[in-house]
Amino acid sequence: MDITGRKLFVRALQEEGVDTIFGYPGGMVTDLMDELYKQEGIRLVLPRHEQALIHEAEGYARATGKIGVCLVTSGPGATNTVTGLADAHYDSIPLVCFTGQVPLNLIGNDAFQEVDIVGMARNITKYCVTVRERKELGKIIKMAFHIASTGRPGPVLIDLPKNIQTEMGDAQYPEKVVIRGYKPYESVHVGQLKKAYKILKSAEKPLILAGGGIHISGAQEALLYFVEKMKVPVVTTVMGKGALPAQHPYYIGNCGMHGRYAANMAVSRCDVLFSIGTRFNDRITGDLNEFAPNAKIVHIDIDTASISRNVVVDVPIVADAGLALEKLNEWAEPKKTKKWMEEIRAWEEENPLTMRRDKGMTPQMIMEGINQSFEEVTLVTDVGQHQMWASQYLEYGGKKQFITSGGLGTMGFGFPAAIGAKIGNPEKPVVCITGDGGFQMNMQEMATAVAEGTPVIICLLNNQYLGMVRQMQQLFYGKRYEATCLRKRNTCPADCKGPGEACPPYVPDFMAFAKAYNAHGIRVERQEEILPALREAKGYTDAPTIIEFIISSDELVLPMVKGGNPMSEMILK
Amino acid sequence: MKNRWIALYVENQVGVLAKVSGLFSAKSYNLQSLTVGTTEDESVSRMTICVTSDDITFEQIKKQLNRMVEVIKVIDLTNVPLHMKEILFAKVLNCTTAEKEEVFQIAQVFNVQVADIGTDSVLLECKLTERRNNELIALLRSKYKRIEIVRGGAVAIESISTSCR
Numbered sequence: 001m002d003i004t005g006r007k008l009f010v011r012a013l014q015e016e017g018v019d020t021i022f023g024y025p026g027g028m029v030t031d032l033m034d035e036l037y038k039q040e041g042i043r044l045v046l047p048r049h050e051q052a053l054i055h056e057a058e059g060y061a062r063a064t065g066k067i068g069v070c071l072v073t074s075g076p077g078a079t080n081t082v083t084g085l086a087d088a089h090y091d092s093i094p095l096v097c098f099t100g101q102v103p104l105n106l107i108g109n110d111a112f113q114e115v116d117i118v119g120m121a122r123n124i125t126k127y128c129v130t131v132r133e134r135k136e137l138g139k140i141i142k143m144a145f146h147i148a149s150t151g152r153p154g155p156v157l158i159d160l161p162k163n164i165q166t167e168m169g170d171a172q173y174p175e176k177v178v179i180r181g182y183k184p185y186e187s188v189h190v191g192q193l194k195k196a197y198k199i200l201k202s203a204e205k206p207l208i209l210a211g212g213g214i215h216i217s218g219a220q221e222a223l224l225y226f227v228e229k230m231k232v233p234v235v236t237t238v239m240g241k242g243a244l245p246a247q248h249p250y251y252i253g254n255c256g257m258h259g260r261y262a263a264n265m266a267v268s269r270c271d272v273l274f275s276i277g278t279r280f281n282d283r284i285t286g287d288l289n290e291f292a293p294n295a296k297i298v299h300i301d302i303d304t305a306s307i308s309r310n311v312v313v314d315v316p317i318v319a320d321a322g323l324a325l326e327k328l329n330e331w332a333e334p335k336k337t338k339k340w341m342e343e344i345r346a347w348e349e350e351n352p353l354t355m356r357r358d359k360g361m362t363p364q365m366i367m368e369g370i371n372q373s374f375e376e377v378t379l380v381t382d383v384g385q386h387q388m389w390a391s392q393y394l395e396y397g398g399k400k401q402f403i404t405s406g407g408l409g410t411m412g413f414g415f416p417a418a419i420g421a422k423i424g425n426p427e428k429p430v431v432c433i434t435g436d437g438g439f440q441m442n443m444q445e446m447a448t449a450v451a452e453g454t455p456v457i458i459c460l461l462n463n464q465y466l467g468m469v470r471q472m473q474q475l476f477y478g479k480r481y482e483a484t485c486l487r488k489r490n491t492c493p494a495d496c497k498g499p500g501e502a503c504p505p506y507v508p509d510f511m512a513f514a515k516a517y518n519a520h521g522i523r524v525e526r527q528e529e530i531l532p533a534l535r536e537a538k539g540y541t542d543a544p545t546i547i548e549f550i551i552s553s554d555e556l557v558l559p560m561v562k563g564g565n566p567m568s569e570m571i572l573k
Numbered sequence: 574m575k576n577r578w579i580a581l582y583v584e585n586q587v588g589v590l591a592k593v594s595g596l597f598s599a600k601s602y603n604l605q606s607l608t609v610g611t612t613e614d615e616s617v618s619r620m621t622i623c624v625t626s627d628d629i630t631f632e633q634i635k636k637q638l639n640r641m642v643e644v645i646k647v648i649d650l651t652n653v654p655l656h657m658k659e660i661l662f663a664k665v666l667n668c669t670t671a672e673k674e675e676v677f678q679i680a681q682v683f684n685v686q687v688a689d690i691g692t693d694s695v696l697l698e699c700k701l702t703e704r705r706n707n708e709l710i711a712l713l714r715s716k717y718k719r720i721e722i723v724r725g726g727a728v729a730i731e732s733i734s735t736s737c738r
């Protein structure tokens with residue numbers, strides 16, 4: 001018996017085991033929404049903005065390992081997802097995003113709310129397609145779920161014209177699809193891997209660089225075994241944070257632009273860099289000519305196109321991180337790294353990662369408070385200085401997951417992603433570390449969080465500035481704070497080096513904002529209030545809590561390597 | 574930096590050409606020419622692509638193409654014996670009778686057809702290698718005031734027995 005496209009749509013979601021979908025209605029998806037109304041088992045979350053909607057799906061996907069599913073209407077609904085698609089594309093997050101579209105016979109007419117979303121999304125999705133025939137619908141949805149979640153995961157967009165949604169056609173949802181142009185790597189070249197292992201084995205100053213691929217492939221334990229067996233130190237990228245538990249003796253820290261001194265020194269001095277699941281992004285490498293200058297480089301990644309792209313690699317290996325590590329673990333034997341470890345430890349002692357403690361409440365104290373307050377937690381950040389402090393001082397690994405926008409650096413990501421993570425994992429506490437700038441980019445989602453009963457704890461680091469940009473102005477632009485003060489009004493002096501006594505009051509009042517949404521607000525201005533505030537927030541289970549930490553505007557993220565400079569040239573003070 | 578050729582088998586679907594050509598602009602690859610047409614299998618198109626690049630970039634281009642879902646196969650033709658031809662129409666305008674005579678001679682030497690003729694113009698239809706076409710254009714440009722050029726980009730197929738290009 002034939003069924004409508006809209007019925008097949010819901011059937012497909014059910015067959016794929018979708019339990020949650022982030023959806024926002026509009027003219028071109030009313031049929032699909034109506035069909036969702038008639039079913040049970042799939043929860044429909046209604047965000048307050050499609051940009052936040054897709055970040056919520058990303059947070060959900062990162063926290064659960066499942067595919068995040070989005071449903072938005074044509075035109076503005078679709079264009080509002082563009083930033084999130086790009087974000088998911090960079091950070092390899094599996095999403096399937098359905099966009100409504102005007103009926104096929106109107107496409108090209110500049111019809112009301114018609115946009116060529118497939119044309120716009122082509123470069124920022126793993127795959128995107130318009131359904132042009134009802135009989136293709138089942139196959140295309142099947143393909144989308146398969147492509148999004150296999151190989152290097154990523155977002156897939158399906159543009160679904162209105163007439164396809166109501167047209168009758170085959171009731172079957174295919175169990176399998178064969179895509180002749182898509183064959184993700186499912187094995188590992190043992191010969192190459194052996195070669196890589198030998199190089200590592202013969203190194204005197206070996207170093208493992210672990211990226212986000214470790215998390216995506218769920219290879220944390222395999223990595224732990226490998227590291228402990230081989231006794232090789234590890235540095236991580238921002239996305240790789242938590243690949244090894246924070247306190248592990250062989251874990252040095254993050255490398256890159258705001259990496260730990262010892263970690264960047266180790267990269268600069270190692271003789272073998274054994275990298276797994278990273279793209280060698282410019283934030284990691286700095287000046288390419290000076291990157292790991294003495295090292296032979298092994299590069300294991302699932303994405304062929306990421307290998308030998310930014311850095312020249314001695315042993316390229318296309319493979320899933322977990323698969324490669326399991327194989328390596330069959331061979332792993334202890335190495336003598338004591339002297340090398342001592343060298344690294346000396347760097348750490350020379351320039352430990354720490355802030356001065358004599359100037360009131362520092363970001364480091366807040367991060368330490370969060371570390372102490374949670375055994376098990378999902379830590380989600382926005383983008384800015386607070387993100388870097390969170391990546392430097394928060395402890396990850398084990399039951400502490402880190403979710404952040406790494407590749408695109410999308411302000412406004414944090415709060416909705418935290419809501420999505422909480423929806424996916426309701427039992428696990430979720431803490432969102434955000435800035436006063438980025439939080440305002442999606443703070444309308446407080447309504448979503450309240451409505452969905454997701455009590456995330458928002459640690460808002462209010463420095464009254466777009467701090468990350470201010471830091472550059474402070475260091476490299478003669479303190480000309482153009483367009484970074486969030487307290488500034490048009491009556492303020494143009495050359496303000498503020499803030500000071502005479503500043504106008506900060507808007508919004510985040511405490512009043514929390515109240516307006518029936519959420520909780522706690523303002524923290526002193527160090528000794530940090531732990532009590534977190535404890536109080538943990539007690540609220542009905543709605544989110546904003547803890548607003550008032551911190552100094554002058555606080556810097558250090559160490560820092562100026563963009564394009566060699567990683568060994570760190571600004572330390 | 575040198576010219577390299579790729580044969581690309583892709584799904585014969587809406588948007589695939591845009592996706593492939595979009596890659597070259599998005600990543601600042603230097604695309605010289607791109608032709609496309611369906612193959613013996615209606616559901617598959619074959620593109621002949623010429624790019625100018627260094628070795629590393631070329632490797633990257635092939636990988637980027639390969640990972641597109643719509644791309645079925647990438648074949649590097651750079652060092653493969655093949656038959657490669659480009660269609661070119663060259664119109665020579667405002668010529669005297671003597672000049673027309675000369676164009677005929679050129680056509681003979683280059684082994685191309687005179688496809689059409691008027692009182693003061695000649696149309697040449699050329700099916701040569703890209704390089705030979707370039708040479709012909711250069712010659713015509715140097716000799717005549719007004720010429721009109723339409724060219725199609727090279728198409729190529731692997732040789733059966735010969736090693737000609």
Ligand SMILES: Cc1ncc(C[n+]2csc(CCOP(=O)(O)OP(=O)(O)O)c2C)c(N)n1
Nearest residue numbers: 384385386409411435436437438466467468
């Ligand atoms: C959507 C978007 N716009 C602009 C930027 C550039 N940017 C990066 S960090 C930053 C400042 C963030 O300010 P805030 O959220 O207050 O965090 P802070 O750095 O002060 O901790 C800006 C503007 C960005 N990353 N994303």
Ligand SMILES: [Mg+2]
Nearest residue numbers: 435436465467
């Ligand atoms: Mg700020």
